[in-house]
Amino acid sequence: MTRKTRRLWLVIACVACLGTAAALILRAFSSDIVFFVTPSQVVASPPPKDRTVKLGGMVVAGSVHRERKGETPVATFNVTDGQAAVTVHYEGILPDLFREGQSVVAIGTVQPPHDFAATEVLAKHDETYMPKEVAEALKKAGKWDPRFGPPPSAESWNQMTVQDARKNTATQPATN
Amino acid sequence: MSASPTFVARTGNFFHRYANPGQFLKLGARLQPWLTWPAILLTLTGLGWGLFFSPADWQQGDSVRIMYVHVPAAILASAGYAGLAICGLLSLVWRHPLADLAAVEIGPVGASITALCLATGSLWGKPMWGTWWVWDARLTSVLVLFFLYLGHIALIRAFDDPQRGYKAAAILALAGAVDLPIIKFSVQWWNTLHQPDSITLTGAPTMSSSMLWPLALSALGMGLGFAAIVVARTRAAVMESRIRALLSSPRRRGNAA
Amino acid sequence: MTHLPYIAASYGLFAIMALVFSIGAALRLKRDRIRLATLEQKAPRKAGAAPQS
Structure with a gap:
C-alpha cells in the first residue's frame, strides 16, 4: 500500500510541476498569445x-x-x-x-x-444570443441600441419569448 | 501523510470492488439501455428543436443553429479528455486494469468529437467571422487538445508490451490535462476572436431561453451518447481480453495434454 | 438563408460520426458476445474467471 501512496504523491508532484511550468510559459508569452491590440x-x-x-x-x-x-x-x-x-x-x-x-x-x-x-x-460577435424579435422589442422599448454598445443585462431579456416580443413591439408602435 | 495510506487503500478497495472487469460487464450490460435510449431521444429532440423550431439569432440569423452541434461537441472534447486523465490516474496509482481498457476506448471517440468541434467551429467561423481559422488562444488550445488525443491514441498502441503503452499513455493523459483549464479560461485571459462563454456560474446566461433549452437537451443527449459509446466499447474490450485469455491459456494447455 | 450549406454540413458531419461510432460499437459488441459464448461453451470451467491481460 505504501507503494501505491508513493505513486499517488509522485503523480501529484509531476502534475503540479507541469502545471506551474505551463502557467509560467503562458505568463511569459501572454503578450504574444493576445490575438489583437486595442x-x-x-x-x-x-x-x-x-x-x-x-x-x-x-x-x-x-x-x-x-x-x-x-x-x-x-x-x-x-x-x-x-x-x-x-x-x-x-x-x-x-x-x-x-x-x-x-x-x-x-x-x-x-x-x-x-x-x-x-x-x-x-x-x-459577442456571447449574446437572442431572437430577432426580442432584439426588435428591446430596441423599440428604447432599452438598447446595438450601434452604441452591448445589450442590457441578460436577466431583463433572456426569458422573453418570441411571442412576448411580438406582443411588445405591436403594443408600442415606433417610439423612436 | 499518516492518514493517506488508509485512504489510498480504501479507495483502491472501492475501485476494485465496483469496477473489476467481471463486475463491469454485468454493470455495463444493465447500464447500457439507460444510456443509449435517452441519448438518442434527447439528441434528436435537442437537434430537431435547434434546427427547425428555435428562433434565428438577431445578428447571426440561421447560422446560430450550428451552435447546437458545436457547443456540445466542445464540452465533450474537454470532458472526454478529463475522463482520459482520470483513467490515467487510476492506472498509474491503483494499476487498475479497467482504467487502461477504458483509456484505449475513450481516445478515438474523444479525438473524433474534438475534430467535430473544430470542423463545426470552422463552418461557423467562415460565414460569421469571415475566416475558417485564426490562431487565437481558444482555437489553438483546442487544436492542441486534438493533437494530445492523437498522441494518446498512438502511444497506448505503440508498444508490444501493452502495459508499457498503458503507462506512457497515462502519463501523457495526466500531463495533457494542463490544456483543459487553458481552453476553459483562454477567452477570459487573453483577447480572442472567439467570444466568451454565454453560460457562466456567476451570471445569468446571455442567451435567450428559447435557444438555451434546445442547447441543453442536445448537450445532455450527446453527453449520454458519448458515455453510451464509451461503455459499449469498453464492454467489448473487456470481452476481447477475456477471449484472448481463454484462447491463450486453457486451450493451448488442452491441446498439449 | 444563404448559410444553409454550412449548417447542413455541420449537422451532416455529426450524423455521420454518430452513426459510424454507434453502429461500430454495436457490431463489435455483438461479435464479441458470440465469440465469447462459443469459447465459454468449449471451456466451461474457466467461465466467469477474471481476464488476465
Whole structure:
C-alpha cells in the first residue's frame, strides 16, 4: 500500500510541476498569445509601419463610409475601445456581421498617427444570443441600441419569448 | 501523510470492488439501455428543436443553429479528455486494469468529437467571422487538445508490451490535462476572436431561453451518447481480453495434454 | 438563408460520426458476445474467471 501512496504523491508532484511550468510559459508569452491590440495601445505606442498587427475594437456609430473604387468596394470606419479611435481603410467585401457598434478585428498595418490600412476585416460577435424579435422589442422599448454598445443585462431579456416580443413591439408602435 | 495510506487503500478497495472487469460487464450490460435510449431521444429532440423550431439569432440569423452541434461537441472534447486523465490516474496509482481498457476506448471517440468541434467551429467561423481559422488562444488550445488525443491514441498502441503503452499513455493523459483549464479560461485571459462563454456560474446566461433549452437537451443527449459509446466499447474490450485469455491459456494447455 | 450549406454540413458531419461510432460499437459488441459464448461453451470451467491481460 505504501507503494501505491508513493505513486499517488509522485503523480501529484509531476502534475503540479507541469502545471506551474505551463502557467509560467503562458505568463511569459501572454503578450504574444493576445490575438489583437486595442486602438489605445496603437495610439500610445504605434508599431513600425511594416509590421502586420491585428487591431480589435468597436465600429463607431456613424463613422462608416462606403465607396466604390472601380469594382472593389472601399470602406472607411473608426474603431474604438472607448479611450482612443483609429481610422481603418479597407478595400474589399466586409463580412456579413459588419455593422456599426459591432466588434471587429482588422488585420493590416498602422499608418501613424491614427490611420490603419487593413488587408482583412473579421467580425467578432459577442456571447449574446437572442431572437430577432426580442432584439426588435428591446430596441423599440428604447432599452438598447446595438450601434452604441452591448445589450442590457441578460436577466431583463433572456426569458422573453418570441411571442412576448411580438406582443411588445405591436403594443408600442415606433417610439423612436 | 499518516492518514493517506488508509485512504489510498480504501479507495483502491472501492475501485476494485465496483469496477473489476467481471463486475463491469454485468454493470455495463444493465447500464447500457439507460444510456443509449435517452441519448438518442434527447439528441434528436435537442437537434430537431435547434434546427427547425428555435428562433434565428438577431445578428447571426440561421447560422446560430450550428451552435447546437458545436457547443456540445466542445464540452465533450474537454470532458472526454478529463475522463482520459482520470483513467490515467487510476492506472498509474491503483494499476487498475479497467482504467487502461477504458483509456484505449475513450481516445478515438474523444479525438473524433474534438475534430467535430473544430470542423463545426470552422463552418461557423467562415460565414460569421469571415475566416475558417485564426490562431487565437481558444482555437489553438483546442487544436492542441486534438493533437494530445492523437498522441494518446498512438502511444497506448505503440508498444508490444501493452502495459508499457498503458503507462506512457497515462502519463501523457495526466500531463495533457494542463490544456483543459487553458481552453476553459483562454477567452477570459487573453483577447480572442472567439467570444466568451454565454453560460457562466456567476451570471445569468446571455442567451435567450428559447435557444438555451434546445442547447441543453442536445448537450445532455450527446453527453449520454458519448458515455453510451464509451461503455459499449469498453464492454467489448473487456470481452476481447477475456477471449484472448481463454484462447491463450486453457486451450493451448488442452491441446498439449 | 444563404448559410444553409454550412449548417447542413455541420449537422451532416455529426450524423455521420454518430452513426459510424454507434453502429461500430454495436457490431463489435455483438461479435464479441458470440465469440465469447462459443469459447465459454468449449471451456466451461474457466467461465466467469477474471481476464488476465
